[in-house]
Amino acid sequence: MEEFKRKTKGMINLNPLQTGGLLTEEARKALIEWGDGYSVCDFCSGDLEKIKNPPIEDFISKALPEFIEAEAVILTNGAREGKFMIFHALTKPGDIIIVDQNAHYTTFVAAERAGLKIKEVPNSGYPEYKINVEDYRKAIEENENAALLLLTWPDGNYGNLADAKRLAEIAQEYKIPLILNGAYAVGRMPVNLKELGADFIIASGHKSMASSGPIGFIGMKKKWQEKIARKSERYKQKNIEALGCTARGASIMTLMASFPKVKERVKNWNEEVEKARWVSREMEKIGMKQLGEKPHNHDLMFFESENLFKISQTHREGSFFLYKELSKNNIWGIKPGLTKNFKVSTFGVEKKDLEKVLKTFKEILNQ
């Protein structure tokens, strides 16, 4: 029978969606060990998050909360599902939520699904697209009954890290719960929810915790647990917003298997940021322009590249030339067809591989 082979396997990967989700060796083993459908349910007595063998209960009730200093954690099928869970549990259709203009599309779609109205806090525009969290005040004052605030931390376009801690203070001042969408934070950088002071943080296993998806979790203040993990009237063990249980298979085992290494890797965050800044400087030396915060504070970066766009206009491969040239050099992660601007992530990419990337860009520009 036909085998489905992944074309990009083994390439130097700069795809922001993918750099944080590459499996560890331990996760690969867990995938095989626990691959069968409903494997983790062997010794379940009705609640996925209470399973002792494998030790899911300890992981959810101790290891994950400790990792991000959250008072409580619940599993989800991913970050978008986590956002919808909170929206659905805490709002009613017609409510207003206030989000940053840099929010991920799934924030808008989850809000649409929940029937919510969205007010956006604008970014600063070209070239940094920063969110000034003080601007949430204006939005709150214009929408007094806003049900929730959400900040994308960092956002998935520019990799900007707005002042989440300050926003949490503002949120408390107005008594509106704050959600941090940390899909690009938790598992990459140190995160301390207690210190940040937000009510919720959203995490993604397949995006940033070396896990096979779909899986994620919500970290939160204890006071929200009752609402978010509200139980069914008929089935007292079953969590309504999770429809009983979410990541009921190998995905949770990859999250658990990778966790020791994920815990270690966040300690290297300063070096990851240094590496990103170095790539930013080197790219600018050869004529690209890094948009978003500068100096940059995250591995996800957006580049403007007029010089590559210019080449594409006369190249026989047109706008696909960049993708093809990079592929030839075993480099993956810039969307096929893009030349004028593109996103990359340097997370976990070895310096020698990034040197090769920079060299390849230079060669492409000097052709």
Add this chain to the structure above:
Amino acid sequence: MEEFKRKTKGMINLNPLQTGGLLTEEARKALIEWGDGYSVCDFCSGDLEKIKNPPIEDFISKALPEFIEAEAVILTNGAREGKFMIFHALTKPGDIIIVDQNAHYTTFVAAERAGLKIKEVPNSGYPEYKINVEDYRKAIEENENAALLLLTWPDGNYGNLADAKRLAEIAQEYKIPLILNGAYAVGRMPVNLKELGADFIIASGHKSMASSGPIGFIGMKKKWQEKIARKSERYKQKNIEALGCTARGASIMTLMASFPKVKERVKNWNEEVEKARWVSREMEKIGMKQLGEKPHNHDLMFFESENLFKISQTHREGSFFLYKELSKNNIWGIKPGLTKNFKVSTFGVEKKDLEKVLKTFKEILNQ
């Protein structure tokens, strides 16, 4: 670092949750090939179900619809998520839905999440617990504005297959959409949605299609596609009820990799039913009583076993004795602690293994 080992691996498995979700060799390979987070998104241009490499688009738009003769198919994170998707798209809070008394707990929880009221069509009680679909008429007439009908086909407790085709006629007569929860049907037995005439059928990859979960799909009549796959106003490619996309990872690849074998195995359904009936007869010979439809029409069976319960009352291991005795004989799937009654599935279990199971039961009873 600690490795998480699955204790039940390699045992003769009779767990109804698990017999249909054991991976094929092809699915195991796919798991490894596509294990990394967001692996299938390499060449995505905004819609998971339109990805050409790997060939997800063909699978969703051709292979799956053909397999169950559905006019349209959309992916889900599993059967429960599929039910909630339909409830959320087609009803409003306070609406009434009519479901069979044998419905799975997730049907009730999904309805609770969607704010729906549930009217139950009672089963016939002990010992067969059958659903007479004509009884839906009474429920419909008492609840004229019912928004949806749902039948669990088969149910997950007794493995009863009610007359879905007749119910679809009744549904059409009253012009109320009908959902078949086919989590224990699609991938085990031949299913033809056109012939059945229902509006929707719910399928589960990890329960019945040799897939690593969570993953499932909804098969439906074309006329529902617009509502169920309603697109975001802001992001025209993004499906609101799926929050953009659902099974964005290895799970879809295991479903695709196992599919050729799943297509083949449903052709052996008659033999699977024969095997189940043979086990039922043999179990009854040694004093158990099979509840649910008789002769039985599905591999999922419920047994009453007063004789085992009696032993447990004086056994030093108490109610865990059965689980321990079976474990010693490499047999898995009856919930630890059960003796008075239990469920098993014979799906895909080799006859020689079932012979060993029967022999072991005999030995336990003759101790």
